[in-house]
Amino acid sequence: MKPYFACLAIACTLTLAYFSGGSADGKQAPQPKQRKVVKTDQEWLKQLSQDQFLVTRRKVTEPPFSGQYVHVKGKGVFECVCCGAELFNTAAKFDSGTGWPSFFRPAAANRVDRQMDYSDGSPRIEVVCNECGAHLGHVFDDGPAPTGLRFCINSLSLKFVPDAKTKAAATKKTKAKTTKNTKVAKNTTGKNAKSNSTASTAQPTPKAESAANDAPAAGSDSAKTDASKAESASAEGDSSAKPAPPAKAKKTAKPEGDE
């Protein structure tokens, strides 16, 4: 008699545990996914800049055209700035004119995860790093062929790793530039005759990435809110960033809000 009840109790417990576990019927409150790379805010703050932290860990959006990867020369891959996972590559990058790096697909389908984002009133699909859950940006269905998708990603959540060829070309270029500059310097110090013209042409232009010719992000999704949020992003500081970042904390990103 007793063993029978014991078995019954165990069976009931297991059944209950199974159905309350969540995934069985699929329609339970979404649980935050367990990621492979998990760190505390303090740990993230140690390895990230203030802005990178705000974007990846507080879901703040960088201002349009502010990111260093809106335009990228050469080929390479974009890694997650938090965990180093390879997320996107230049083969799928296109100029969306929105002011954010845009891709029509991730490096592989399982590199990014998607989740609903209602923080802005209208629902959007947020894109996060599958490994560490870093906020990357959003995905929209107005992208080019072949996918028709536009992964609108913050530069601050990425790290560009150029391929060997691109890297070699870049170092060659910098070398050439420096030798040219020293030559010019010699000329100007030697005799100051017509050094004017030489110097002016050789002036190192601060690599203006012609971002200006892109239409402002007007039509784009979140441009407006992004821009406003962004101000606070760059204005560093975040009240929600508990671990008291060294800088002066200001109001900003929504606290903790994991959606």
Ligand SMILES: [Zn+2]
């Ligand atoms: Zn990551």
